[in-house]
Amino acid sequence: MNRLLIDVGSTYFKVSTPECIEQHFRDFNKDILDDLKYKCQKTIECYKKNDVYICSSANGGLSTLIIGLTNSFSLKYAKNIAFNSGINIIESVMYQNLLDYSIPSDLIDVVIIVGGINSNRDIFKDDLYEYLEKLNYSNIVFVGCENEAQKLEKNIQNLVILPNIIDEKLHIIEENLKVYLTNLYQQDIEGKEDIKNLYEITANQIYSTPYIVNKTLPFIHTKFGVVDPFILIDIGGATTDIHYSKDLVDDNIVTENEYDRLVFKKLGVYKSKESLIFAAQSNEFVYELLAHLKVTENIFSDESQKGTKVLMQLAIFLVLTKMSYYKQSYINLKLLSINSIVFTGGITKVLSANEIEDIISFFYKKILNSQHNPMTVLDGNYDIWTIGAGGEENVN
């Protein structure tokens, strides 16, 4: 099918036609559309607006704070829906311990309040309203127990009420919140001048890149020799995204997707380089890793290609560590069961398969004390993005 696919990242943009894929480093002094036209004018001119599909992760996504009742249900379900809608979670707060949390100073794009099954009542009290008064947020949505909705609506201005995401059998109902969050994301994109201008060249909706990638994964076998279970790591300029097969977690939840997503917001090699280095310096194994790579700490201030390579390698090590049982986090993946690790994003242009495999075996040996050696697959040609980016109908 003759389509033009464009992915706007925080550092690069990629332009794919049936013949080839071009990748361009962004010029941050220019508006995205101007930059795009300057570099690919001829290609863009060949396509009608209907045949141009754009996805973007350039605006970094929306930030979310979730207030819930339990880690195993309300918070877990809301986090899962948020991650899979392309949203970044800055904080999740247990309602019972509300006073123990400090108030985030940044503006929060959306606050999600969740908790209780529909037969409950009298869950939320005045302390919630007091906490919210101190918060600086743009949108607020309630997706908890329906008996609480009226009371909360009276007390919280501009509260959006959606059906409970937990049903009476404690299953997750994701659709309503997912649609709400993706629409917010969409509005956010439209509100940002840079991205908004891209509607000059496309008549199709601009989706978030991770949302597209997650939808693509069930079809990955059409392009790659990937053996389930696998994880896909997308190391970009601003964030690192992990898409994982659900049999890698013990306490799974039933959703429409076969794959779930995790995002490490400030773990990128360009825009979030400083926080990547900070995370690396706080990891007790990193100095061994640097020694293994035969470099010193000075590499952190090295601006050369070699410096970027080492940062990429550090990013791989750090995300694997964050998902392992070594660090307790939102999700701990069963990394010893993985048969394949797929890498996509800028990393495939910088590191060779050998350099990646070296880090993976270092990780398994040091952190998991294992000789396990999952197969590494590099998506060097951005095939994963192109399978999904050609419109929703391609992946449904």
Added chain:
Amino acid sequence: MSLLQEEREIILSNEYVDNFDFAEVEEFVRGASKELFISHHFKTKKKMLVQPRGGFPTYKKQYALNEFFVNANVDVLPLTIDSNTRLNDYATAKKMLRLSEENDVDMLNGYPLVNHGYRTTRKMITHFNKPVSLRHGTPDARLLIETAIASGIFEIEGGPITYLLPYSKNFPLDKAFLYWKYVERVCANYSRLNEPINRESFGPLTATLVPPAITIVIQLLEMLLSLEEGVKSFSVSFSQTGSMNQDIVMGAVIRKLSAFYAKEIGCEDANIHLVYHQWMGAFPTNKSFAEQLINMSTVIASMVGADKIITKTREEASGIPTKEANAATVANTQYTLGILNGLPRIVDEEEEEILILEVHAIMEAVFNDPADTLWRKVFNSIKNGIIDVPFSPHIINHNEMITIRDAKKNIRIIKRGNVPIPKRCYEYEKAQCNLNKDTTSIVNDIIHDIGIMQ
């Protein structure tokens, strides 16, 4: 290299597998003794095959168990796999195996086949030269099944539904279907080299008030999923329901419909067998009663005309049975089978008709799902509650269907949920029960029905 072969090489490059030699394994299967193939025994034996359950962590103890079984005149040896291996946790299984070996205490509840490896296990299997049935419960059994076949185990129990809905709470069902597709393909490929590898579905499911229609539908679907990948020998199974009449009806219907549906997909050349499980629910703690129950199961298996019976022991209520108790059951079952002659053939036409209508209706709803592959149709049907297994812990299962026993102890559906039980059948099922009681009494009846044999 085919995609399947590429996948196999990755699966078998696991650090717990000691250099898997594909060519050598193929050669072994090609030349293996026919005695190791249960499919061969099904063809040639004139009696019901008797198979116990059992698995010990160490090679030494498993070997001793097999010796006991052989002395008790067993027809099919079991190899029950430990729970860590079932969950693909080979590292823990390895550690526990070493502890079991060093301390002579069983630190695992079965035989960790992957850790023992196929070269070691094959020595034991070929030594006894009897068919071995692999009993596990593994959603992702790819590595286990490769190791089993390489060891000389040519009957593989399980399936994506029957090994998931009763055993697992969270494992994703869609993944289980894909992993079992791999297993079916591997079994089908090896089946071309010698006698067919037999696949057996696990009919008891939760063993708790599962109505016959649900059991049969799931048996048929797992059979079809297996046959469509090229498997040529398949066993459908079910366990004692608690009603002799319902068991006999179920046996007749499952036989008829398995042949019917196999033909529907052009696989009538496959051999389909019937396996009967002795009572799988809660056992009486009184060991004499347990023996009576086991003996009764054997009689019913004869009336059902099963090709194989899987036994239980008098120690069932108190823990993992000893090898002595296990061997005693085998010997007793063989004795009972030997003296059961000329049993009358019982047919309950009305019950058969109702059950057949129910099964066809559910199967039709599954086939009508718009998905493009059978596994996805089945997956969607479970997700939508068209197939609903009572008391399954799995998060995807609807648990909307409610069953109870009628006065004759038949399992009846009193709430169908989304399961498309035809109106006439539904009315018939409910009419057999006394539903004029208050809810609490009905709930108490259900609790009593679960523990009916205790």
